[in-house]
Amino acid sequence: MFEILNGKRETPVPGTPNEYINIYTKCWQYNQDDRPEMKQVLDDLKSIKIENNNEIIINELLFQYDNFSRKGIYKRVDFIKFIKEHITLNNKNEYEIFNYLLNNKDNNPQNIFLLAIFYQYEIGTERSEINAFELYKEASERGYINALYQFGVCHDYGIGTEKNKSKAFELYKRASEKGHIKSTHKLGIYYCNGIGIEKNEIKAFELYKKSAEEGHFNSIYQLGFCYQHGIGTEKNENKALSLYKKAAEKGLIKSINFTGYCYQYGIGTIIDEFQAFQLYHRAAIESHIVSVYNLGYCYQYGIGTEINKIKAFGLYKEAAEKGHDFAMHNLGECYQYGVGTKRNETKAFELYKAASDKGNVDSIYHIGYCYQFGIGIEINEVKAFESYKKAARELLFDSVYRFGYCYQHGIGTEKNETKAFDLYKVAANWEHIASINSLGECYQYGIGTEINKTKAFEFYKKAADKGDSHFSTYSFGYCYQYGIETGKNKNKAIKLYKKTAEKGYIASLNNLGKCYQYGIGTEMNKAEAFKLFENASQKGHLDSIYQLGFCYQHEIGTEKNEIRAFELYKKAANKGHINAINNL
Known part of the structure; x- marks a missing residue:
């Protein structure tokens, strides 16, 4: 004592x-x-508890940042959300933690680093990217590796400084050499795309492989992408799928989507549309926009599920509202053709325009088509021509064909049949059916080239054999009917006319009518001829309007009606039909 x-x-x-x-x-x-006094003791104890609690919160934030970054699942939105929620769960407010960091940053690079994040993302303070930049710099100079990486990100995206990809590359390289896995992954992206350094796909592959082996989820996915497309290594779709699956099992949403894509198209596996649908659905639930779009596509075309155009429309709308350009385009098509919703050509045009502004080539082409035919907008052939030209430069072959068509017919530009022929040839070399058929037409009639009926027949046959061009099948039938570079074969001709007439091709309806009228390749059937001429004339086919008048005048398949014949001749004559003019 x-x-x-x-x-x-x-x-x-x-x-x-x-x-x-x-x-x-x-x-x-x-x-x-x-x-x-006791009150002072309690206040002092409370202060210590609070400060220690602050340190625990900060250490947890640093741990989670490192965890997110190392695994490659770091997303800015997710981490900022985690910071805010973690502070709230610990009965703190953002301002309090910010001030603690501000007052305890000396000789503590981790606190300096977190303070930079708070400034960058407006947590407990006003946003200041300049302050964030300076603090990342300070923390990186004090040897904190995560700050070195974020300092590179600032130069990469122009956060608090001007964009400088070369500087970003140097910083990522320094961080990678110190073992920062995400920086190694970033270097792979830079080498793969030639950003801030000369493109080197082999080096990119090696870097992805290195960070994938360290467990970086995005690198595992990226390595799969390299194997799928042969980037820096030999193409190996089996390895690609295996890596996509591995990253998907780790919870990387975009890899779940890509695994679905592999099952849909049989990449590294047999096609399994049901499995593809299930994977898209799983990723779409997590709001993965590409998967939401893909799920809509499945519902529209019945891939792995029953067709449900209303669901397709809803999913396209959801993805389009979040900026997905392909979803915008498909939503435009839904409005244009009334798929899962009422037709609205004005909305269709607006959506094509929005998607085309994002660089969607299909929508650039559709904008041209809308301007050419007045779909949701007034006809403007010059704008149509310019849109086709723009999309054609990206080798969208529908647009290359339309670009040629504009030159052939002088739509929005001066007529130039040689250019038209050359453009049809470019698209035809890529198996574009309408262009193959148009080449046949060019050779048959000497459009932009010399007449060569042998080549015309070959191109018509090639296009018809592909089964998608009504005009080529009709033209092929025409060759058989009149013996153009082949023996006359009226039976073959009528079969080909029937094939396209059944699909509503009006020129075939007209020629089939003539076959029935005169018994060409079939038994004479004047009533059937009359019906076919009537059908085609209602669709605006000029020669069928004349032929229908001829039927009324001469009582072919119908009762004689000279007044009706006169009206039809007059209608055809007003549009320049020579025989109708003579008959008047």
């Missing part, structure tokens, strides 16, 4: 915080007046 009175105290337990030592040593003061 005398020893205590003389000032002897027990030795503090090693590791006891200095703040606690200060409190209880003050309480040991011999003079009662020198001891703190």
Whole structure:
């Protein structure tokens, strides 16, 4: 007791915080007046608890950043959301943690780094990308590797400084050399795309492989992409699928989507549309926009599920509202053709325009088509021509064909049949059916080239054999009917006319009518001829309007009606039909 009175105290337990030592040593003061009051002790204890709690919160934030970054699942939105939620769950507010970081940043690069994040994303303070940039720089100079990476990100995207891809590359390289996995992944992206450094796909592949082996989910996915497309390595679709699956199992949403894509198109596996649908559905639930679009596509065309055009429309709308350009385009088609919704050509045009502004080539082509035919907008052939030209430069072959068609017929530009022929040839070399057929027409009639009926027949046959061009099948039949570079075969001709007439091709309806009228390749059937001429004339076919008048005049398949014949001849004559003019 005398020893205590003389000032002897027990030795503090090693590791006891200095703040606690200060409190209880003050309480040991011999003079009662020198001891703190109980309220002061409680306030001091509360302060220590709060500060220690702040440190725990900060350490957890740093741990989670490192965890997100290392695995490659770091998303800005997700991490910022985590920061805010974690602070709230610990009964704190953002301003309080910000101030703690601000007051405890000296000689603490981790706190400096977090303070930069708070400035960058407006957590507990006003946004200041310049402050964030300076703090990332300071923390990186103090050797904090995550700050070195983020300093590279600032130069990469122009955060608080001007964009400088070369500088970003150098910083990512330094961080990668220190073992920062995400920086290694970033270097792979830079080498793969030639950003800030000369393109080197082999180097990119090696870097993706290195970070994938460290468990970086995005690198596992990217490595699969390299194997799928033969980037920096030999193409190996089986390995690609295996890696997509591996990243998908880790929860990487875009890899779930790509695994679905592989099953849909048989990449590294047999086609399994049901499995593709299930994977798209799984990723779409997580709001993965590409998967939402893909799911809509499945519903529209019945891929792995029953067709449901209303669901397709809804999913395209959801993805389009979040900026997915292909969804915008498909939503435009839904409005144009009334798929899962009422037809609205004005909305269709607006959506094509929005998607084309994002560089969607299909929509650029459709904008041209809308301008050419007045779909949702007034006809403007010059704008149609310009849109076709723009999309044709991207080798969209529908647009190359339309670009040629404009030159052939002088739509929005001066007529130039040589250019038309050359453009048809470009698209035909890529098996574009309408262009193959148009080449046949060019050779048959000498459009932009010399007449060559042998080649005309070959191109018509090639297009008809592909089964998608009504005009080529009709033209092929025409060759058989009149013996153009083949023996006359009226039976074959009528079969080909029937094939396209059944699909509503009006020129075939007209020629089939003539076959029935005169018994060409079939028994004469004047009533059937009359019906076919009537059908085609209602669709605006000029020669059929004349032929229908001829039927009324001469009582072919119908009762004689000279007044009706006169009206039809007059209608055809007004559009320049020579025989109708003569018959009038």
